[in-house]
Amino acid sequence: MMVTATNAYNKRMDGRNFDELREIEAKVGVVKSADGSAMFKIGDTIAIAAVRGPRDLYPRFMQNPKGGILRCSYNMMSFSVDERIRPGPSRRSREITLVTENALMPAVDLSEFPNSVVDVFIEIVQADAGTRCAGICAASLALADAGIPMRDLVCAVSVGKVGGKILVDLNKYEEDYEDGSSDMPVAFLPRRNEISLLQLDGGMKKEEILNALELAKKSCVEILEVQRNALMGKYKNG
Amino acid sequence: MGLIIKEKEFVIPGDIVAEGIDYLPAGGVFREKDKIIAGQIGIVSVDNRLIKLIPLTGIYKPKAGDVVIGQVVNISFNGWSIDMGFSNLALLSVRDATSEFIERKSDLSRYFDFDDYIVAKISNVGKGNLIDLTMKGHGLMKLRDGMLIDVSPSKVPRIIGKQGSMINLLKDLSKCQVHVGQNGKVWINGDNCEKLIEAIRVIERESHISGLTEKIEKLLGGR
Amino acid sequence: MDNISREYLIKFLDKGKRINGRKFDELREIEVDYNVSKHAEGAARIKFGDTEVIVGVKLEVGEPFPDKPDEGTIIVGAEMLPLSSAEFEPGPPSVDSIELARVVDRAIRESKAIDFKKLCITKGEKVWMVLIDIYTINDDGNLQDASALATLAALKQVKIPRYDGKKVDYSEKTGKLPLLSMPVECSVVKIKDKLLSDPCFEEEKMMDARLTVGVTENNEICAMQKGGKKVLTIEDVNEMIEISLKNSEKLRKLLK
Numbered sequence: 212m213m214v215t216a217t218n219a220y221n222k223r224m225d226g227r228n229f230d231e232l233r234e235i236e237a238k239v240g241v242v243k244s245a246d247g248s249a250m251f252k253i254g255d256t257i258a259i260a261a262v263r264g265p266r267d268l269y270p271r272f273m274q275n276p277k278g279g280i281l282r283c284s285y286n287m288m289s290f291s292v293d294e295r296i297r298p299g300p301s302r303r304s305r306e307i308t309l310v311t312e313n314a315l316m317p318a319v320d321l322s323e324f325p326n327s328v329v330d331v332f333i334e335i336v337q338a339d340a341g342t343r344c345a346g347i348c349a350a351s352l353a354l355a356d357a358g359i360p361m362r363d364l365v366c367a368v369s370v371g372k373v374g375g376k377i378l379v380d381l382n383k384y385e386e387d388y389e390d391g392s393s394d395m396p397v398a399f400l401p402r403r404n405e406i407s408l409l410q411l412d413g414g415m416k417k418e419e420i421l422n423a424l425e426l427a428k429k430s431c432v433e434i435l436e437v438q439r440n441a442l443m444g445k446y447k448n449g
Numbered sequence: 450m451g452l453i454i455k456e457k458e459f460v461i462p463g464d465i466v467a468e469g470i471d472y473l474p475a476g477g478v479f480r481e482k483d484k485i486i487a488g489q490i491g492i493v494s495v496d497n498r499l500i501k502l503i504p505l506t507g508i509y510k511p512k513a514g515d516v517v518i519g520q521v522v523n524i525s526f527n528g529w530s531i532d533m534g535f536s537n538l539a540l541l542s543v544r545d546a547t548s549e550f551i552e553r554k555s556d557l558s559r560y561f562d563f564d565d566y567i568v569a570k571i572s573n574v575g576k577g578n579l580i581d582l583t584m585k586g587h588g589l590m591k592l593r594d595g596m597l598i599d600v601s602p603s604k605v606p607r608i609i610g611k612q613g614s615m616i617n618l619l620k621d622l623s624k625c626q627v628h629v630g631q632n633g634k635v636w637i638n639g640d641n642c643e644k645l646i647e648a649i650r651v652i653e654r655e656s657h658i659s660g661l662t663e664k665i666e667k668l669l670g671g672r
Numbered sequence: 673m674d675n676i677s678r679e680y681l682i683k684f685l686d687k688g689k690r691i692n693g694r695k696f697d698e699l700r701e702i703e704v705d706y707n708v709s710k711h712a713e714g715a716a717r718i719k720f721g722d723t724e725v726i727v728g729v730k731l732e733v734g735e736p737f738p739d740k741p742d743e744g745t746i747i748v749g750a751e752m753l754p755l756s757s758a759e760f761e762p763g764p765p766s767v768d769s770i771e772l773a774r775v776v777d778r779a780i781r782e783s784k785a786i787d788f789k790k791l792c793i794t795k796g797e798k799v800w801m802v803l804i805d806i807y808t809i810n811d812d813g814n815l816q817d818a819s820a821l822a823t824l825a826a827l828k829q830v831k832i833p834r835y836d837g838k839k840v841d842y843s844e845k846t847g848k849l850p851l852l853s854m855p856v857e858c859s860v861v862k863i864k865d866k867l868l869s870d871p872c873f874e875e876e877k878m879m880d881a882r883l884t885v886g887v888t889e890n891n892e893i894c895a896m897q898k899g900g901k902k903v904l905t906i907e908d909v910n911e912m913i914e915i916s917l918k919n920s921e922k923l924r925k926l927l928k
Contacts, residue, residue, distance in 0.1 A: 223885070230790070241808050242724075242809060243810050243811055244695060244756070244757060244758070244811065244812065245810075247506075254881070255710065256804035259755070260755075263538035263755075264536065266536050266758070267536065276577055279536070284762055286726060287710065288726070288807055289749075290709055290711060290713075290715060290728030290729065290730045290805060291711060291712075291728075292711050293711050295730035295732060295803060298749055298751060298805060301593070304624075307659030323510070323578070324578065325576075325577040325578055326577055327536035327537065327578075328539065332753065332754055333753035333805065334755060336708065336709050337709045337710060337711060355490055356506065357506065357508070358489060358490070358504065358508040359491060360462075361462035361463065361488060361510070362479075362481075362488065363463030363763060364461065364462055389864065400463070402464070402465065402486075403463070416609075420591065438463055440463075441459050442490055443459060446490055447459045519673075520673045520674060532673045534673050564674060564677065564678075577802070593675055594677040594679035595676075596676035596677065596691070597674075597675045597676065634673075643693065663733075
């Protein structure tokens, strides 16, 4: 669809710059009995992640003698959105579970835990778009909190094109923007500059995609600092 | 080139601790090409050319010779399965259980029953993290009742102290029985152990702060 | 791994003490937080010590039951999330989750806490359905009472959305949910011959039996559930109800 002067998204509805993230809050150790846990809030999206493991894995046929396996679960609480979500796994949540697992796997080293499983549970308490990315950021903190050996943390953010403009961290309004919205969730291992999650929902040209990726990379550096402070908050300052 | 992050600094996974070939990774860090990178949350520690992390998180790495505390969760014909709070169960086989001669087909629960706690030693860590335990040795025993406190395995050395100084202090002042497992389990038993539990939590939180011994003495009512 | 042997726990109890220093009929410190989930019509987070539960309420328009054509409906669901305890396995709701939800439901329904007639939109055709979802966040014992209290706290917040006959507008709210009663739940466990209220994780694991009692403002008992694999005597039930009646007042005060 042609972007014209009337439908171009010249100013973001919440006043942010195109390269500006919403306000982020992160806290580690929020589920007392878990091996590792974290809360990650970006704008009005809130994700909680908890890690249990490494622990025994049943059924036995799933066990890998060469190393532990990572098993994720992503779920949205029924009241996290305006139109209630029926409890239970949906096709959407199962797909997000899979891409989340694939986003976290390159960062973890489970070779020392053969035949075990590291379970990562993600719950979305409140949603305003960007839930899978918030979930990944929370999960990455929870894995570090649990002491799982990692090569890098994982930072995730959605970038996209709204009303013709490339921008970062879409909120729900922007995701649903009538005059054209493309949503591209991305996850980086920030120090290694490696992409572990990449999806696109909408139309973008190659140059636009590459620009958006640079924007995502920059944002992930900011997210990493928030994650670092959250970990320091628990471990350095007790 | 050289150390990027100073000693005693706090690092998170992925932080580049050093560059170049001058340093060797010794624990908690790994080498990738010309960089040494943190693999866990920890504090950097440098010893000549060795860089390692003092871990601040707590996954236990079992090794032979470790004294650990576990609980019997299963009994089979050839031994006991022991839960050490680790990702796999450990095995205490009949021949390693005691110096007594155990007849075949005897009731093994007479020796160690379901839910019993034991202080055992790891005799071997095999492929796939298969852990063999032995009860033959000094200081290894079945524990009568009591309760367990989870501590981070990285804090166990501080709870034991140099040549047992801290754990002896804890036992003397609290008048409680205490056993510490390298797997992050502290077993206690006694009549008034609340202050002891508090003391252990203080050691966990403030293990790197000076004046800890005095603080613990004060907490437990002094000498 | 059990964190405490049965003998040690009972040794403490025989001396009149609990492992975390509470009196037998004492509740843990309870925290209530309402700033939890803004898209819910009502939501609350409750902590009983380290036990944490989040409850959210959504309202939808649906059909009434044929035998109650002018009454709104309520459905209570609970998920004992694997994230909250090493003992909960992933998968469909366990029978424990189902029991937890049904006992919360029972107290609300039997105390007539919600004025269902006021939730009628068009008799025989459209009514408001009150959909309550309980999620456990950390299990340190007594998820039952924490879930029941969080449910009441969430219901108290509920504002009914606007309905124009075709679609619900969640951004526009009309009045509050018509609540006639606040049925709180109190659970007491029996270990050997000792009765302990608001059990922590270890006490719950070692329990012989448990009695959960739902109590309204008038000290009327609207629901009961015995849990656990062992037995209670009539004296036990008498005493446990007494303890629960006392503690229900304390719980209800927290919702003011």
